[in-house]
Amino acid sequence: MLKRCAPETVQAQPVVELVLALGSNYQADKYLPLARQQLAALGEVRLSTAFQNPDFTATLEQPKPDYTNQCVHLVLTTPVSLQQLQQTFRTLEGDCHRCRQTKPNQVRRVTMDIDILMVKLADKENSLSKDSIFKSMSDWIVMADRYPFKAHEEAGVKELILTKL
Template sequence: MTSQLQTRAMMHKVHNALTDLNLETLTVCAPHMLQVQPVTAVLLALGSNYQADYYLPRVRDSLAMLGQIKLSTAFQNPDFTATLEQPKPDYTNQCVYIALTSPMTLQQLQQTFKKFESDCNRQRVTEAQTTSKKVTMDIDILLIKTALDKNSLSREKTFKTPDITRTTWIIMADRYPFKAHERAGIEELILNGFLKD
């Protein structure tokens, strides 16, 4: 009975953590500025254009070991680099929110996600040598929620707002503006009450 109550309390916490988030008011920051910041939650974009039905569930199981997760609908999208002369396989994309069980630095998260990609047989060297890449799993960090020292990033010029609160969501500058499928996934999680300031 106690574990059921703890699970419900955690799910309520996850639900409340993602409600009413306004993407237009968030800070945008380069990831290199945040490498050592403790991250308490993260929003990811997953993508696969090769055996997605196998690799997406596999990586979601790995991600669930890090904390409570919530998923957007998986969307199938054409590769935006494809042309009539050079067709490429469609991607299956999905956004994932994770409320981390224990805070991790952004650098630790990046290393962990690279390992998860490798566990899914991602072959970056082979991909770079071919025009039609078979991507088993791509994990991109879109947003992080972190506790920040208000003055630690005062020189960063990509902020949308100069005032950083103690706990805040930050958009990764290397992923912004979001692609259409990323925005759709994020907005679905927001609408379903899984994202908030």
């Protein structure tokens, strides 16, 4: 039902709405609100419930901290290219003191991770009306590199769709 595209195929396209996955395994109570505040400066934000999940890469030999994950539906005030959004989110991660480099066997602390799950392009009919959100799912493009969604992402997207937050 949903179209899947590799992000690079729509890099230059203007985006009007998107669904993001936020994640933090270090001081989530500090960094999730900061990220949400900065996202709200870009447009209208709707949130799913925040879920606490174990790191699926953890093992008994190498335990890892749990993640707090949340999905965000963002209706942009102004259309922005996917490429620009990716850079904006990378900057936002940096504003949250994200450190991408770790030493071998060091537990990775992720203050903020922002992944784009789905986008709606500007050439599709768009409305800021809460009643029309997700009305036509065929207008949405799923980022192929993020699909299939992880369980917490799927739960967050479903919650946003069902509650039309």
